[in-house]
């Protein structure tokens with residue numbers, strides 16, 4: 001297939017809009033393959049997202065200019081949506097109705113119904129479940145699928161971080177039900193549910209407990225992005241959960257737990273999993289993304305754990321580096337996401353996390369609410 005240029009617009013430029021799509025501009029060259037159309041390059045500029053327009057700047061002279069309406073512009077074939085959660089449904093449906101391919105951030109709306117509505121549009125889509133793109137995570141999946149560690153018995157997933165620990169952390173859209181929907185559930189647990197599904201399969205049932213530990217925050221005085229602090233002004237109520245603890249039962253019979261917090265002092269992106277099975281175990285930590293702890297063998301007792309360094313043979317590592325343990329970073333995960341999205345468009349079939357995966361994750365999140373509200377007296 002010959003190379004094509006794809007016009008891609010980005011809707012909204014907060015943290016994800018400025019950090020994540022930028023490196024993907026280079027994805028046509030970073031991940032070389034003549035099968036994939038080249039993405040145009042773009043540069044972030046502010047845009048009026050309320051009217052569902054976005055700015056796009058590309059290397060191609062035929063490309064749309066900043067501020068044009070991406071939905072009616074036939075030089076835009078795909079749209080990356082990095083807006084706050086409450087806008088995902090409106091923008092996602094509009095993009096799909098306009099016949100454009102959709103690259104949208106998780107959790108795809110505030111409720112499962114929002115993700116379902118966007119999914120119903122059936123365009124090629126990609127969703128920002130970037131941790132499933134980690135080559136070590138892919139390697140873990142392969143090890144499990146090959147049966148090398150026997151049958152998985154139990155696993156724990158953790159997503160603990162500190163972005164909301166500061167008492168002066170501004171009361172942005174993230175902390176409000178109408179705009180953010182859930183709190184740490186949409187932000188981090190959505191990733192955890194996706195990883196759990198990827199590695200262990202369907203979740204059959206769950207029971208969850210949530211809590212708000214910092215009940216009030218200062219309102220921002222102007223536009224405020226992720227991690228913004230505010231001081232001295234009016235204070236408002238935090239409306240969604242800081243913390244979740246959850247027990248999982250998988251259709252396979254495996255058991256699991258998932259703990260997540262946005263107010264975990266001392267934890268910076270402490271994301272990972274431990275998977276135990278009848279013959280071995282797997283350990284992964286996002287902070288050492290290129291390593292997978294693997295316990296394999298027939299020893300059972302005192303069986304060693306070795307650290308496998310991810311190399312060109314695992315996931316898309318080889319598209320970036322020729323040797324093992326030359327570290328990939330967070331933004332590389334977005335480049336992989338972009339490349340898979342482009343391949344989905346080129347092939348006309350999904351090859352990445354899609355809005356259907358967001359629906360699955362969102363349904364589990366919806367079910368997590370209120371599970372333990374009645375309580376089980378000790």
Ligand SMILES: NC(=O)c1ccc[n+]([C@@H]2O[C@H](COP(=O)([O-])OP(=O)(O)OC[C@H]3O[C@@H](n4cnc5c(N)ncnc54)[C@H](O)[C@@H]3O)[C@@H](O)[C@H]2O)c1
Pocket residue numbers: 012013014015016017049050082083084085105106107128129130172173186187223224225226
């Ligand atoms: N995949 C990942 O790892 C990951 C990481 C972070 C965020 N995200 C997702 O990306 C999306 C954006 O998150 P972010 O961290 O970039 O947020 P952010 O707060 O940094 O940016 C959001 C943007 O929306 C604007 N905004 C705020 N309120 C608005 C309103 N009422 N109307 C219009 N615009 C408004 C802000 O000015 C800002 O430009 C979210 O859906 C989030 O879940 C994904």
